[in-house]
Amino acid sequence: MKKILLATTALVGFAGAASAEVSISGYAEMGIAGGNRGADTQFWTDANVTFSMSGTTDGGLTFGATVNLDDLTGAVGPGLAQGGESMYISGSFGKITMGDTDGALDWAAQEIGMGSAIADDHTTHAGYYANSGLDGTAGGQIARYEYSFGSFAAAVSAEIDTSIANNDVFGVGVKYSGDFGGTKVGFGLGYQDNSVRSVYAVTANATMTNGIAINVGYADLDAQVIGANDTWAGIGVGYTTGALLVQANYGSYDVLGGATVDGWGLVANYDLGGGAVVMAGYGTGDVAAGNEIGGLYGSEDTFSVGLGLSF
Amino acid sequence: MKKILLATTALVGFAGAASAEVSISGYAEMGIAGGNRGADTQFWTDANVTFSMSGTTDGGLTFGATVNLDDLTGAVGPGLAQGGESMYISGSFGKITMGDTDGALDWAAQEIGMGSAIADDHTTHAGYYANSGLDGTAGGQIARYEYSFGSFAAAVSAEIDTSIANNDVFGVGVKYSGDFGGTKVGFGLGYQDNSVRSVYAVTANATMTNGIAINVGYADLDAQVIGANDTWAGIGVGYTTGALLVQANYGSYDVLGGATVDGWGLVANYDLGGGAVVMAGYGTGDVAAGNEIGGLYGSEDTFSVGLGLSF
Amino acid sequence: MKKILLATTALVGFAGAASAEVSISGYAEMGIAGGNRGADTQFWTDANVTFSMSGTTDGGLTFGATVNLDDLTGAVGPGLAQGGESMYISGSFGKITMGDTDGALDWAAQEIGMGSAIADDHTTHAGYYANSGLDGTAGGQIARYEYSFGSFAAAVSAEIDTSIANNDVFGVGVKYSGDFGGTKVGFGLGYQDNSVRSVYAVTANATMTNGIAINVGYADLDAQVIGANDTWAGIGVGYTTGALLVQANYGSYDVLGGATVDGWGLVANYDLGGGAVVMAGYGTGDVAAGNEIGGLYGSEDTFSVGLGLSF
Numbered sequence: 001m002k003k004i005l006l007a008t009t010a011l012v013g014f015a016g017a018a019s020a021e022v023s024i025s026g027y028a029e030m031g032i033a034g035g036n037r038g039a040d041t042q043f044w045t046d047a048n049v050t051f052s053m054s055g056t057t058d059g060g061l062t063f064g065a066t067v068n069l070d071d072l073t074g075a076v077g078p079g080l081a082q083g084g085e086s087m088y089i090s091g092s093f094g095k096i097t098m099g100d101t102d103g104a105l106d107w108a109a110q111e112i113g114m115g116s117a118i119a120d121d122h123t124t125h126a127g128y129y130a131n132s133g134l135d136g137t138a139g140g141q142i143a144r145y146e147y148s149f150g151s152f153a154a155a156v157s158a159e160i161d162t163s164i165a166n167n168d169v170f171g172v173g174v175k176y177s178g179d180f181g182g183t184k185v186g187f188g189l190g191y192q193d194n195s196v197r198s199v200y201a202v203t204a205n206a207t208m209t210n211g212i213a214i215n216v217g218y219a220d221l222d223a224q225v226i227g228a229n230d231t232w233a234g235i236g237v238g239y240t241t242g243a244l245l246v247q248a249n250y251g252s253y254d255v256l257g258g259a260t261v262d263g264w265g266l267v268a269n270y271d272l273g274g275g276a277v278v279m280a281g282y283g284t285g286d287v288a289a290g291n292e293i294g295g296l297y298g299s300e301d302t303f304s305v306g307l308g309l310s311f
Numbered sequence: 312m313k314k315i316l317l318a319t320t321a322l323v324g325f326a327g328a329a330s331a332e333v334s335i336s337g338y339a340e341m342g343i344a345g346g347n348r349g350a351d352t353q354f355w356t357d358a359n360v361t362f363s364m365s366g367t368t369d370g371g372l373t374f375g376a377t378v379n380l381d382d383l384t385g386a387v388g389p390g391l392a393q394g395g396e397s398m399y400i401s402g403s404f405g406k407i408t409m410g411d412t413d414g415a416l417d418w419a420a421q422e423i424g425m426g427s428a429i430a431d432d433h434t435t436h437a438g439y440y441a442n443s444g445l446d447g448t449a450g451g452q453i454a455r456y457e458y459s460f461g462s463f464a465a466a467v468s469a470e471i472d473t474s475i476a477n478n479d480v481f482g483v484g485v486k487y488s489g490d491f492g493g494t495k496v497g498f499g500l501g502y503q504d505n506s507v508r509s510v511y512a513v514t515a516n517a518t519m520t521n522g523i524a525i526n527v528g529y530a531d532l533d534a535q536v537i538g539a540n541d542t543w544a545g546i547g548v549g550y551t552t553g554a555l556l557v558q559a560n561y562g563s564y565d566v567l568g569g570a571t572v573d574g575w576g577l578v579a580n581y582d583l584g585g586g587a588v589v590m591a592g593y594g595t596g597d598v599a600a601g602n603e604i605g606g607l608y609g610s611e612d613t614f615s616v617g618l619g620l621s622f
Numbered sequence: 623m624k625k626i627l628l629a630t631t632a633l634v635g636f637a638g639a640a641s642a643e644v645s646i647s648g649y650a651e652m653g654i655a656g657g658n659r660g661a662d663t664q665f666w667t668d669a670n671v672t673f674s675m676s677g678t679t680d681g682g683l684t685f686g687a688t689v690n691l692d693d694l695t696g697a698v699g700p701g702l703a704q705g706g707e708s709m710y711i712s713g714s715f716g717k718i719t720m721g722d723t724d725g726a727l728d729w730a731a732q733e734i735g736m737g738s739a740i741a742d743d744h745t746t747h748a749g750y751y752a753n754s755g756l757d758g759t760a761g762g763q764i765a766r767y768e769y770s771f772g773s774f775a776a777a778v779s780a781e782i783d784t785s786i787a788n789n790d791v792f793g794v795g796v797k798y799s800g801d802f803g804g805t806k807v808g809f810g811l812g813y814q815d816n817s818v819r820s821v822y823a824v825t826a827n828a829t830m831t832n833g834i835a836i837n838v839g840y841a842d843l844d845a846q847v848i849g850a851n852d853t854w855a856g857i858g859v860g861y862t863t864g865a866l867l868v869q870a871n872y873g874s875y876d877v878l879g880g881a882t883v884d885g886w887g888l889v890a891n892y893d894l895g896g897g898a899v900v901m902a903g904y905g906t907g908d909v910a911a912g913n914e915i916g917g918l919y920g921s922e923d924t925f926s927v928g929l930g931l932s933f
Contacts, residue, residue, distance in 0.1 A: 020586040020622045022335045022360065024644045026675040028687035028709040029701055030720045040784040043763040045721035047687040047707035049644065049673045051360045053337040053622035058584030063620050065339035065358045067380060069689060079340055079429060085358035087339040089587070089618060098341045099356035118701060141354040162351040273680030275642040276711070307711060309685050311642045311675035331897040331933045333646045333671065362671045364648040364933035369895030374931050376650030376669040378691060390651055390740060396669035398650040400898070400929060409652045410667035452665040473662040 020055035029118040031279070031306015044118050044306060061091040071100065081139070094147035101142050104157040105133035105190030108173025109201040112215040112236035114247040115267040117281020119304035122265030126285030126300070127251035129219055129232045131201050133192040134169045135159065151178045157192075167194040182209040197222040213238040215249075223256035230256040243271040261286045275310040331366035340429040342590070342617015355429050355617055372402040382411065392450070405458035412453050415468035416444035416501030419484025420512040423526040423547035425558040426578040428592020430615035433576030437596030437611070438562035440530055440543045442512050444503040445480045446470065462489045468503075478505040493520040508533040524549040526560075534567035541567040554582040572597045586621035642677035651740040653901070653928015666740050666928055683713040693722065703761070716769035723764050726779040727755035727812030730795025731823040734837040734858035736869040737889040739903020741926035744887030748907030748922070749873035751841055751854045753823050755814040756791045757781065773800045779814075789816040804831040819844040835860040837871075845878035852878040865893040883908045897932035 026049045034041030054064035064087065071084020086099035109131040113123040123130065135142060138161035146155035152174065159169040173190035188203040201219040215236040223230035234251030245268070252262035263285020270278040284301035337360045345352030365375035375398065382395025397410035420442040424434040434441065446453065449472035457466035463485065470480040484501035499514040512530040526547040534541035545562030556579070563573035574596020581589040595612035648671045656663030676686035686709065693706025708721035731753040735745040745752065757764065760783035768777035774796065781791040795812035806829040813822040823841040837858040845852035856873030867890070874884035885907020892900040906923035 022337050022622050024335075024646075024673075026644050026673060026687060026689075028675065028707065030709045030711070030718075033702060040782065042702055042761075042782050042784050043720055043765050043780075044701040045707060045709060045763055046701035046705070047675075047689045047709055047721070049675075049689055051335075051337060053339065053358075053360075053620075055586045055620065055622055057587045061583065061587070063587050063618070065337060065620060065622070067337075067358045067360055069380075069691075079355040079357035080344060080353055083357070085339065085356060087341045087356060087358055087620065089341070089620075096341075098354055099358070139353075141356055143354050160351065160353045162353050272683065275677045276679045276683070276685050307685070309675075309677065309687060309709060309711075311644050311677055311687070333648050333933050335646075362646075362648060364650065364669075364671075364931075366897045366931065366933055368898045372894065372898070374898050374929070376648060376931060376933070378648075378669045378671055380691075390666040390668035391655060391664055394668070396650065396667060398652045398667060398669055398931060400652070400931075407652075409665055410669070450664075452667055454665050469665075471662065471664045473664050 021053070023052045023054075025050050025052065026309075026311035028309040028311075029279075029306060030309070031118045031304060033119040033121075033302065033304035033306075035121070035283075035302030036300055044304060046118070061089055063087070063089040081141075094145055096143065096145050098143045099141065101144055102157075103133055103135040103142050103159065103169065103190075103192055104144060104155040104171035104173035105192045105199065105201055106131045106135055107144060107146065107155050107157070108175045108188040108190035109203045109217065109219075110175075110186060110188050110205050110215060112203075112217050112234045112249045112251065113265065113267070114213060114215070114236060114238040114249075115245045115269045115279070115281075116277070116308055117267050117279050117304050118306040118308060119281060119302060121281035121283035121302045121304050122247070122249065122267040123283075124302070125251075125263035125265050125283030126261050126287065127234065127253065127263030128249070128265065128283070128285075129201075129217065129234060129251055129253075131190070131203070131217075131219070133171065133190060133199055133201065134194050134197065135192075137161075137194060138163075138167060138169050152176050161194070167196055169194040183207065197224060211240045213240070213247075217251075221253075226257040227259075228256050229253040229261070243273075245269040245271075269308075277308045277310075278306075279308050280305045332364070334363045334365075336361050336363065337622035339620040339622075340590075340617055341620070342429045342615060344430040344432075344613070344615035344617075346432070346594075346613030347611055355615060357429070372400055374398070374400040392452075405456055407454065407456050409454045410452065412455055413468075414444055414446040414453050414470065414480065414501075414503055415455060415466040415482035415484035416503045416510065416512055417442045417446055418455060418457065418466050418468070419486045419499040419501035420514045420528065420530075421486075421497060421499050421516050421526060423514075423528050423545045423560045423562065424576065424578070425524060425526070425547060425549040425560075426556045426580045426590070426592075427588070427619055428578050428590050428615050429617040429619060430592060430613060432592035432594035432613045432615050433558070433560065433578040434594075435613070436562075436574035436576050436594030437572050437598065438545065438564065438574030439560070439576065439594070439596075440512075440528065440545060440562055440564075442501070442514070442528075442530070444482065444501060444510050444512065445505050445508065446503075448472075448505060449474075449478060449480050463487050472505070478507055480505040494518065508535060522551045524551070524558075528562075532564075537568040538570075539567050540564040540572070554584075556580040556582075588619045588621075589617075590619050591616045643675070645674045645676075647672050647674065648933035650931040650933075651901075651928060652931070653740045653926055655741040655743075655924065655926035655928075657743070657905075657924030658922055666926055668740070683711055685709070685711040703763075716767055718765065718767050720765045721763065723766055724779075725755055725757040725764050725781065725791065725812075725814060726766060726777040726793035726795035727814045727821065727823055728753045728757055729766060729768065729777050729779070730797045730810040730812035731825045731839065731841075732797075732808055732810050732827050732837060734825075734839050734856045734871045734873065735887065735889070736835060736837070736858060736860040736871075737867045737891040737901070737903075738899070738930055739889050739901050739926050740928040740930060741903060741924060743903035743905035743924045743926050744869070744871065744889040745905075746924070747873075747885035747887050747905030748883050748909065749856065749875065749885030750871070750887065750905070750907075751823075751839065751856060751873055751875070753812070753825070753839070753841070755793065755812060755821050755823065756816050756819065757814075759783075759816060760785075760789060760791050774798050783816070789818055791816040805829065819846060833862045835862070835869075839873075843875075848879040849881075850878050851875040851883070865895075867891040867893075891930075899930045899932075900928075901930050902927045 028047040033044040050068040088097040144157040171192035175188040203217040205215040207213040236249035238247030250264040339358040344355040361379040399408040455468040468482040482503035486499040514528040516526040518524040547560035549558030561575040576594040650669040655666040672690040710719040766779040793814035797810040825839040827837040829835040858871035860869030872886040887905040
């Protein structure tokens with residue numbers, strides 16, 4: 001009684017007939033994860049299924065939506081609560097995306113990390129910044145408008161605060177991608193403001209023909225309380241050769257009041273083909289602000305080794 | 312690694328081979344919603360995926376089941392709890408549907424509302440009645456048997472109360488649909504009893520060739536306590552021309568003890584084709600019984616504007 | 623807008639093109655369930671959808687993962703918590719399965735029950751043992767390695783306890799299946815230890831050409847507290863003819879301290895074809911240890927009748 005979904009390539013002959021469609025993809029992780037941050041070394045198992053829906057209006061606008069099973073508990077709520085889904089409509093006017101999507105800062109800025117680890121060790125250490133900006137500070141329902149012109153793209157975004165504080169988040173971002181004699185270069189600049197904090201991030205990245213990739217970033221987080229992260233700077237250096245990717249990244253926060261919190265991550269990916277990738281990740285950093293014991297910033301580390309499986 | 316599901320029309324050549332199948336459809340909403348009932352004006356985003364399963368026995372009975380992701384949290388429980396799913400078996404004997412399905416009253420009666428709004432404003436105002444009858448008063452696990460004969464169809468339904476009160480719900484419904492010189496006419500009559508309350512609803516609707524549609528309804532809700540809704544009457548008038556549908560509806564409850572609670576709704580839908588519909592909805596009504604402030608029935612309203620996207 | 627998934631058989635022509643794929647299957651139950659254990663006689667409705675993902679690496683290893691909607695609430699958590707998913711990688715070295723999967727004891731041993739009932743009455747009575755061994759006593763994240771050689775197969779398994787007790791579970795199992803003049807014979811032997819308890823199970827089963835099948839099992843549960851189940855023995859006798867399967871099973875636990883808890887189950891399945899099976903189940907047994915009223919072991923029974931629908 002099993003139904004098999006066809007891979008995209010098998011469907012070329014039918015594509016014209018399908019005006020609205022639901023495509024399904026899956027991802028699973030298996031391996032072990034450990035370190036001195038909390039849990040013992042333990043098996044790591046996870047699986048998810050994503051539904052990507054798309055269609056086209058009679059007038060040629062394209063639209064779509066994405067839901068995945070991992071976000072589903074949140075998705076059960078009514079439309080006023082952010083529930084892990086996102087949807088878009090797109091045309092010559094640009095593209096509007098709503099729901100669980102990046103604000104303009106995160107959309108424009110590129111993270112310093114590369115590759116994947118089953119427990120994301122290399123991108124969750126204490127010195128890592130994922131360009132989250134002010135996203136999620138007002139309920140997480142984001143609307144973003146973006147427009148591309150040549151090598152440039154720009155976006156504006158909003159997130160409405162329905163609490164009494166009324167701290168709506170607005171953002172703007174610009175990014176550029178180009179090719180200089182084989183070296184792929186990208187720049188990103190994003191800004192967000194919620195009338196309490198004004199944050200920005202600027203990032204640059206270059207991938208050379210010899211397989212070396214360098215990502216750098218700087219962010220001003222406009223801390224308002226002693227002990228909060230105020231500014232951040234980071235760098236990642238990666239190398240890809242054949243099926244292998246390795247990368248190291250380092251980031252450091254200046255905390256309002258004087259301290260520094262930093263950390264670094266290491267990742268190696270080996271592509272077995274067909275959707276299976278061997279992944280090893282490591283992250284270490286200062287104990288994050290608020291978690292220090294007896295006022296001391298010790299260090300903590302995590303690691304994971306396993307398979308990432310895409311279907 | 313994405314798999315694309317084919318649209319139905321592309322599959323004609325294979326249909327004979329598929330005796331049991333799972334079809335997938337999606338629906339998403341994006342826009343804004345507001346009003347003076349609770350929340351600020353805010354982004355509205357929602358998405359859902361529905362799995363519709365069907366099969367045929369060797370003897371020619373057809374059967375099927377439906378699950379959707381929005382109802383999934385409830386669907387996790389065991390079979391004795393109603394969990395958002397429904398399933399059926401059908402043959403020359405009629406059709407039996409069980410689970411999260413309409414009781415015979417709701418099955419027979421037609422609502423006065425038409426069209427869709429992303430926040431359902433026009434069908435959730437204080438004066439609206441959705442023919443829910445006594446459905447859900449005994450756990451929500453409903454079994455319904457229906458049978459069609461020509462332009463008529465009839466159904467009986469049951470919902471078993473496993474509480475000590477033992478107030479099982481039984482229902483019966485009859486409906487008719489016909490065509491008089493191009494005017495499509497429908498009537499519905501439903502009755503439910505749980506040994507405490509005996510409720511009924513009667514509805515009529517007509518859709519004329521000029522695009523005007525009129526729906527009317529009356530219900531006796533057999534209120535048992537002062538302040539509960541006792542009787543209801545409502546009317547909806549809609550107009551469809553090309554891709555546009557507009558409708559207004561009005562409904563009014565007589566409350567046991569003397570008061571009246573009424574409200575009206577307005578909806579406009581414009582079909583962009585391909586599954587995308589522009590939707591605007593408005594609803595206003597008296598503050599519902601029990602929500603009045605200082606004993607006063609004020610008024611409350613909600614609105615929403617956005618896109619409904621079907622995949 | 624509905625998308626129909628093709629049945630496997632229709633896809634033979636495309637199979638070579640799909641290197642990684644997601645297949646979808648569904649299962650639904652409708653009927654009634656009752657008995658004197660808790661609930662009144664009540665409608666039983668349930669539905670589930672399972673996603674089975676599979677792929678092949680360039681080097682010929684096969685891998686896959688399974689998620690189903692019923693387990694989804696648990697699946698939402700991070701990879702360190704067991705969430706209902708399982709995934710595997712397989713090659714000439716054998717097969718490694720992780721996540722929500724059987725430990726080596728359950729993998730090797732065969733249950734005495736046959737057939738299905740919508741409420742599983744015949745396999746949940748007080749005298750039934752499902753070969754669960756020590757599975758789930760340490761969080762439920764299991765890793766199992768298995769290898770086949772001719773008619774034999776062997777497995778080892780582990781489940782890591784991250785609590786302070788550190789009672790990791792290790793298991794080993796062996797099974798055999800063969801054919802002696804048409805009689806299909808199977809043996810299973812499984813052992814698990816968590817440094818507190820050492821449990822084992824041994825099972826044997828034979829299915830004769832006349833349709834009669836006999837399953838027997840014995841388990842030592844190594845009870846550590848008075849009143850806990852210490853040993854178990856059971857037998858099941860089934861008969862299959864055409865579309866009909868009937869089976870009765872009986873099992874009995876010796877409780878540490880002297881008492882006996884036993885029960886029996888009865889099931890009948892009639893296959894309507896196309897995925898629909900009429901199912902009737904009955905189970906009765908002593909009130910399980912801990913549930914007795916006034917120190918007395920009374921008896922309790924459950925039954926269910928309905929349809930199991932596979933898609």
